[in-house]
Amino acid sequence: MSALQSIQEPRLQSGQYILQQIWCTARQLYNQGTIATLQWVPAHEGIVGNEMAHSCAQMATKRKAKLAGDEGPRLKSRALQIGREWIRAEKTRRFDQLQVGKFTRTIDKALPREHMTLVYNALHREEAKILSQLRTGHTPLNDNLARIGAEQSANCVCRMGVESVQHFLFYCPKWRNERTKLREAMADRWGDLAYALGGWSGRRDRRNSRFVDGPREKWKPNLKIIKATIQFVIKTKRFQPKATIAKYTEGIEARAIEDTRVSGEMVVSDDESVGSSL
Numbered sequence: 001m002s003a004l005q006s007i008q009e010p011r012l013q014s015g016q017y018i019l020q021q022i023w024c025t026a027r028q029l030y031n032q033g034t035i036a037t038l039q040w041v042p043a044h045e046g047i048v049g050n051e052m053a054h055s056c057a058q059m060a061t062k063r064k065a066k067l068a069g070d071e072g073p074r075l076k077s078r079a080l081q082i083g084r085e086w087i088r089a090e091k092t093r094r095f096d097q098l099q100v101g102k103f104t105r106t107i108d109k110a111l112p113r114e115h116m117t118l119v120y121n122a123l124h125r126e127e128a129k130i131l132s133q134l135r136t137g138h139t140p141l142n143d144n145l146a147r148i149g150a151e152q153s154a155n156c157v158c159r160m161g162v163e164s165v166q167h168f169l170f171y172c173p174k175w176r177n178e179r180t181k182l183r184e185a186m187a188d189r190w191g192d193l194a195y196a197l198g199g200w201s202g203r204r205d206r207r208n209s210r211f212v213d214g215p216r217e218k219w220k221p222n223l224k225i226i227k228a229t230i231q232f233v234i235k236t237k238r239f240q241p242k243a244t245i246a247k248y249t250e251g252i253e254a255r256a257i258e259d260t261r262v263s264g265e266m267v268v269s270d271d272e273s274v275g276s277s278l
Ligand SMILES: [Zn+2]
Pocket: 156, 157, 158, 159, 160, 161, 163, 167, 171, 172, 173, 174
């Protein structure tokens, strides 16, 4: 009898998913023009449906009983946990579909706001500003300046190619001495931009096809590496911009840091952020 009462008046009792399924099925039937009526029947009286339900229930209590579908018996806490996992998966799916913040996503395929809030809060303002610049691509490096029309060429003064974030951090011969410590810290992950900037790369190890950064949901950025990257940038003084460049970048960084402190990471479309800050 209490099961019928629960179905009629669902409260916050354990086993919510069962009640939900019953309601859902009833609604589906109703939509198809069938009205379901719940009727109490005495047990063990040879009523066919009741006997079937009884033997199914007995089977389910046996050890290693396989349950129909993927619905296991769930207590409220387990149901809540599954709900949270679903929300997380949904957030991740939407993040992956975003068409904005492309540069950030090339280096970090994890949900940035979740792990980056912790990182940004562990940094000084100046450090946070540099990291934000590197992660969003809004740097005073020539490839970005050329992109926004503040510099004619994207090439580096070393004449070895475009002055991109990668070129600047790992390859430009101009900063060989400044990057000794960063190289040591990164060791065999040298050249891995995602690793240097606290991102989950999504790359797989060729030998065992596992993610090189481990599973996405367990990912934690390496603060030591991030700080070594920032220290390298500070040492080069390359991000101490000229007056005009400062004018361009300051608006963006101020907003980026504001955003990151609140929600973890700036995810804006490149065009929008440039347009509104000029
Ligand atoms: Zn160079």
